[in-house]
Amino acid sequence: MYPVQSYIGTINLDPAYTPRKLIHKQISEAIILSLDPEFVLSIDNDHINSNHIELLQNYGKEDPVIFQIGQALKKEIESRSSFQVYVDSLTVCLSAHLLRYYSTTKYNFKEYKGGLSxxxxxxxxxxxxxxxxxxxxxxxxxxxxxxxxxxxxxxxxxxxxxxxxxxxxxxxx
Missing domain, CATH: 1.10.10.60 (Homeodomain-like)
Known part of the structure; x- marks a missing residue:
């Protein structure tokens, strides 16, 4: 069991397939985001070696990027007029952030110049x-x-x- 401190903007990150049992003390609101590991890896499927990527557990860490993405996803989903492309964009952004800052192997995305053909x-x-x-x-x-x-x-x-x-x-x- 992991005691969870509830501060606005704190995150708890559990890698895929990690058993968890949380004790929540005085949490008035929480957003639980669950991403399919295959989706996270697919954001750059040409350059990510799925055998070497693993997310690290984090509890009670402040991460304003994840917090803001979570808030935006919540607002968009609750709006009843959400655009799939926006929800997808937020999810891709969240996945890239997780790979860059929370993986066992620090991942840097390749830069491509020039845009689409x-x-x-x-x-x-x-x-x-x-x-x-x-x-x-x-x-x-x-x-x-x-x-x-x-x-x-x-x-x-x-x-x-x-x-x-x-x-x-x-x-x-």
Whole structure:
């Protein structure tokens, strides 16, 4: 059993498949996020060796990035008009943060310059325009380009100056 101190912004991180039993003392609100380990690894599936990545347990640590992502996910899910591409973007961001700062092997993401190719960008924009009335996922957009969700998001932003989520919001208004 792990006693949990409850301060706003503190996190408790349990790696996948870790048995846990928590004692909560005076917690008025908590957000529990559970990520599929395969999803976390898939954000950069070309460069992550899944045999060497393991997240470290952390209890009671303050992490404003995880706290803010959790708050944003909670707000988006509760809004009843959530955009899948935004939820996906937040989840990818959270996964990248976990890999970078909480893994046994410190992971640095490769930098790619230049953004999407003209063909990739045209294909993605055409898809967005065709399916604007539907809930478009980041995974679908990334699959169109053959990139992971993480790299697609970064390359799209380099090409367009805004994130895929922001682009879709602009197109719907």
């Amino acid at each position: 003209k063909n990739q960008l045209d294909t993605v924009i055409e898809y967005i325009n065709s399916y604007l009335s539907e809930d478009i996922s980041l995974k679908t957009l990334a699959n169109i380009t053959g990139l992971s969700q993480f790299y697609f998001s970064r390359q799209f932003k380099k090409s367009m100056g805004i994130s895929p989520y922001q682009y879709i919001i602009k197109k719907t208004n």
